[in-house]
Amino acid sequence: MARTEIRIGGFGGQGVILTGYVIGKAASLYDNKNATMTQSFGPEARGSACSSQVVISEGAILNPYVRHPTVMVIMSQEAFTKFAPRLDPEGMMIIEEELVDPQGLPPTVKVLGIPATRIAEGLGRKVVLNMVMAGFFTAVTGLVSREAMRKAVETSVPKGTEELNLRAFEKGYEYGLSKARA
Amino acid sequence: MARTEIRIGGFGGQGVILTGYVIGKAASLYDNKNATMTQSFGPEARGSACSSQVVISEGAILNPYVRHPTVMVIMSQEAFTKFAPRLDPEGMMIIEEELVDPQGLPPTVKVLGIPATRIAEGLGRKVVLNMVMAGFFTAVTGLVSREAMRKAVETSVPKGTEELNLRAFEKGYEYGLSKARA
Numbered sequence: 196m197a198r199t200e201i202r203i204g205g206f207g208g209q210g211v212i213l214t215g216y217v218i219g220k221a222a223s224l225y226d227n228k229n230a231t232m233t234q235s236f237g238p239e240a241r242g243s244a245c246s247s248q249v250v251i252s253e254g255a256i257l258n259p260y261v262r263h264p265t266v267m268v269i270m271s272q273e274a275f276t277k278f279a280p281r282l283d284p285e286g287m288m289i290i291e292e293e294l295v296d297p298q299g300l301p302p303t304v305k306v307l308g309i310p311a312t313r314i315a316e317g318l319g320r321k322v323v324l325n326m327v328m329a330g331f332f333t334a335v336t337g338l339v340s341r342e343a344m345r346k347a348v349e350t351s352v353p354k355g356t357e358e359l360n361l362r363a364f365e366k367g368y369e370y371g372l373s374k375a376r377a
Numbered sequence: 378m379a380r381t382e383i384r385i386g387g388f389g390g391q392g393v394i395l396t397g398y399v400i401g402k403a404a405s406l407y408d409n410k411n412a413t414m415t416q417s418f419g420p421e422a423r424g425s426a427c428s429s430q431v432v433i434s435e436g437a438i439l440n441p442y443v444r445h446p447t448v449m450v451i452m453s454q455e456a457f458t459k460f461a462p463r464l465d466p467e468g469m470m471i472i473e474e475e476l477v478d479p480q481g482l483p484p485t486v487k488v489l490g491i492p493a494t495r496i497a498e499g500l501g502r503k504v505v506l507n508m509v510m511a512g513f514f515t516a517v518t519g520l521v522s523r524e525a526m527r528k529a530v531e532t533s534v535p536k537g538t539e540e541l542n543l544r545a546f547e548k549g550y551e552y553g554l555s556k557a558r559a
Contacts, residue, residue: 208536212398216416223418232416233441234398236405259415259441322535353504354390 197252199338200261204246204278205270205291210325214268215247217329217347218339222251225343231259244274251338268332269295270311270324289332291324307335307374314366323363326352330364334371341368379434381520382443386428386460387452387473392507396450397429399511399529400521404433407525413441426456433520450514451477452493452506471514473506489517489556496548505545508534512546516553523550 201218205211212234219230233248248261265286269275275295282288284301292308300306309331315324326348333344345361352360383400387393394416401412415430430443447468451457457477464470466483474490482488491513497506508530515526527543534542 207532212394216394219416219418230418232418234401234414234416235438235441236401236412236414259417350389 197254198256199251199266200264201249201251201266201268201338202246202261202264202278202281203249203268203270204244204274205325206243206273207245208322209270210322211245211270212247213351214325214329215249217326217344217351218332219249219251220351221339221343221347222249225346226340228253229256231256233259233261235260244271244277246274246278266332266336266338268328270328272296287336289328289335291328307331307371309367309370309374311367314370315363318359318363318366320359320363323360326360326363327367327370330367330369331371332367333364334368335375379436380438381433381448382446383431383433383448383450383520384428384443384446384460384463385431385450385452386426386456387507388425388455389427390504391452392504393427393452394429395533396507396511397431399508399526399533400514401431401433402533403521403525403529404431407528408522410435411438413438415441415443417442426453426459428456428460448514448518448520450510452510454478469518471510471517473510489513489553491549491552491556493549496552497545500541500545500548502541502545505542508542508545509549509552512549512551513553514549515546516550517557 203211203215215232219232222228223230229252231250250256265283267282268289270291284303287305290308291311293310297306311324311327314327315321349357385393385397397414401414404410405412411434413432432438447465449464450471452473466485469487472490473493475492479488493506493509496509497503531539
């Protein structure tokens with residue numbers, strides 16, 4: 196893996212930035228790769244779709260900007276509309292399947308969906324949908340290890356919410372494994 | 378203002394990343410400048426001091442990495458030890474004054490302190506110390522406008538906590554104004 200560019204998109208309040216942060220932290224601090232997370236506030240940041248960009252690389256990262264993402268994690272239709280055109284045609288589109296209708300993608304894109312909000316609600320806290328997405332991402336991409344992600348989640352979420360967030364992560368991870376086997 | 382580089386540092390749980398996010402958002406979405414926020418997870422990210430880097434510029438930002446910060450916002454001694462040596466000798470060091478002892482800085486650095494944690498506790502929630510710091514930063518640097526920051530805070534914090542965070546912001550802002558007049 197030379198360099199993998201990931202874009203995470205959704206609306207404010209879904210935890211888009213924490214998701215990117217946890218993935219970057221897992222890759223670098225626990226999986227011993229290099230990672231950066233960038234938040235740009237250009238014209239594309241105006242409007243309610245927000246996003247964070249993560250680069251993971253075995254080597255040094257000279258440019259942290261994401262130009263040709265091969266993986267997207269998308270949690271709202273507006274974010275899909277805004278960011279999907281930049282996805283690599285051979286890339287992977289991971290969606291919150293009850294919030295995103297993935298229209299107009301090239302047939303070569305691999306689309307993987309999960310009802311993350313509903314799963315999070317089942318755990319009693321809709322707000323952990325981002326950790327459900329993060330678990331799903333971990334299982335279906337293999338870009339970061341499950342153990343590294345668990346440590347990153349544990350050390351990044353607010354004190355007192357570690358267990359809830361890890362449960363959400365595991366739910367997403369299991370769902371991803373079952374999809375991978377299907 | 379060609380390009381201003383800012384580093385925000387502290388320990389996990391102090392809201393270092395949200396602080397950088399709010400400053401970047403205020404500068405770009407509401408003050409019509411350009412801004413980026415970068416989180417790097419290199420060797421310097423190991424350990425408990427965490428940081429976020431913000432670049433504000435009137436022009437395009439070609440490189441979002443912060444190499445010569447002119448402003449630092451530091452909330453822990455470990456972050457001070459780690460990041461202070463990189464501060465521009467003519468720069469400004471903004472500290473949580475009860476958590477940071479700013480030793481060894483060149484005499485040309487301007488040091489400005491605020492007891493942000495104590496002020497946040499006075500509002501009933503220690504966790505808003507980062508918004509107290511953000512308000513103080515706004516008053517003493519003038520890099521972002523108060524109105525832009527208020528809008529950025531309001532649209533970035535968890536739903537239901539807007540009022541508390543804005544109160545914390547205003548407390549820090551007022552404290553900064555009184556220091557500026559002193």
